[in-house]
Amino acid sequence: MNAGRIATLALRIALQFRRDHRTVGLIVVVPMVVLSLLSYLIRLGASELPLGIVQEDRSPIAQRLVEQLRQVEIFEVREVARQELDALLREGRLEAGIVVPEGFARSVVGQGGDRLLVIVEGSRSRTAPMLFQGLNQAMARLAAAQADVRLAEPQVTYLYAGPQYQAIDYFAPTFIALFAFFFVYLLTAVGFLRERAFGTLERLLASPLTKMEMVLGYVTGFSFFALLQSAIILLFTVYVVRIEYAGNLLVVFLIVALLAGGSVNLGIFLSTYARNEFQVYQFLPLVIVPQALLGGVFWPIPEMHPVLQWIAHVLPLTYANFALQEVMIKGEGVLKASVAADIGAMVLFGALMVVLASVGLRRASA
The missing domain is CATH 3.40.1710.10 (abc type-2 transporter like domain)
Incomplete structure (x- = not known):
């Protein structure tokens, strides 16, 4: 065993990371942001x-x-x-x-x-x-x-729910939304990145397709698997985990499907800024953890710092959580004004991500 060869290989890895400023930034910044957010929220404690x-x-x-x-x-x-x-x-x-x-x-x-x-x-x-x-x-x-x-x-x-509801029944709407968003984002971001790595994207860019047509085509293709993933998560939670719920499952699926659609668009957008799968995975804490913590389930949004309240209200998972709680715990439908407003916010987020994905694709192909 040659210590010099081992040291040479280790030095090459270190120099490779040093030249990759984006990865170094993610390694340094993401843990600091997540830990700062978590420590602040834990110090809030339980409200009266x-x-x-x-x-x-x-x-x-x-x-x-x-x-x-x-x-x-x-x-x-x-x-x-x-x-x-x-x-x-x-x-x-x-x-x-x-x-x-x-x-x-x-x-x-x-x-x-x-x-x-x-x-x-x-x-x-x-x-x-x-x-x-x-x-x-x-x-x-x-x-x-x-x-x-x-x-x-x-x-x-x-007034809502009942003594038969356990902790899992209250947190099920959040977990359904979080898992659907997480897995769909991961599937889309990695899948789209591989399209770039294998040269498929470059060949499509040379075709008569416009950037928007290309994004919509990818969104449509990935959305099929997103809907399948959402259906599996929802059906498993309801019929295997056997949670208590009050609303219509079709409305629940509609909300989860809209969230998954937004996650597809977000995955395409962020993958244009990633050079490799490692960077896609490094985006996860920055994309998922703040949404889980600021979604209004574990800590009430009105009790947070005004800056965190503003951030919470631009995150799609916040609106999905609110809508799913209204439907699954309170038994409301899409005609309820608050549910309709939450659905509208998710549709707006999805549309915005389509535009940003098109812009990101144009930047990546420049």
């Missing part, structure tokens, strides 16, 4: 749960219960009227509501009366665990302070 309280019983025991609820650190308590509670829950301004009904005081001393009514909005996985943790804490403090209190189990209703 917006809780609406309707106090119909003004007895001393009811007043003490409400006071105990206000002292729970994980609650952001807001007193509301009964007729506005449902509207605030549907608008997303509250995550849960507690109604202290008339006659609550009689129920705690065993003289009949009505139990507490707990309404869970239900579209987020954190709501029910946080709500019942805080409610149990408040009721335990109340019972400890007053020995004759016998608090009955509250009556619980869900």
Whole structure:
């Protein structure tokens, strides 16, 4: 074994990377960007749960219960009227509501009366665990302070989803969108790069095809496999993983297909800036990780820094997440204004990527 030959080969590899400024930049910049973003979001921590309280019983025991609820650190308590509670829950301004009904005081001393009514909005996985943790804490403090209190189990209703929903059911819309976007982007970027490497692209550029016709042809060809990939991910998640869902699967497939179409266009666009497959793979953390973190699932977008909010609202996965949650958890359809707006944003992103891919192709062929 010759140490000199080994050192020569190692030096050649190092010099090769030194001359490839794009790869060096990706090696240095991408980890810094991803780690900075992740550390910032983790430091945000969990926000308080917006809780609406309707106090119909003004007895001393009811007043003490409400006071105990206000002292729970994980609650952001807001007193509301009964007729506005449902509207605030549907608008997303509250995550849960507690109604202290008339006659609550009689129920705690065993003289009949009505139990507490707990309404869970239900579209987020954190709501029910946080709500019942805080409610149990408040009721335990109340019972400890007053020995004759016998608090009955509250009556619980869900606006969306239900107690049968587990964490996987809440995160399934995000995972469906993320995996479809990831695999389709990878398939397209690598496939298009190989077209360039094998000389197929140069031969097509010499043909009467325009740049836009060429991009649309590639998009159409790759989209067939993108739709197939999307269908496999969706059907496997629903029928093999067996998640709970509320909406129409055809609407879900439409949303995933539009996202996959945008991913095809993005893959073609970015592949024009990559010299080899290694650089395509290095783009992945920069393309996928910010979308997963800023998509509004793990951290609410309104609580992020204004710059990150702006970035989140230009990422296609954000709109796919919102639309899929509306359909799969709330049971909404394409006629819902928010769902239609999210679909429109994804269509706009796909169209923009077609134009950028055409520009990138013109630059690559120059």
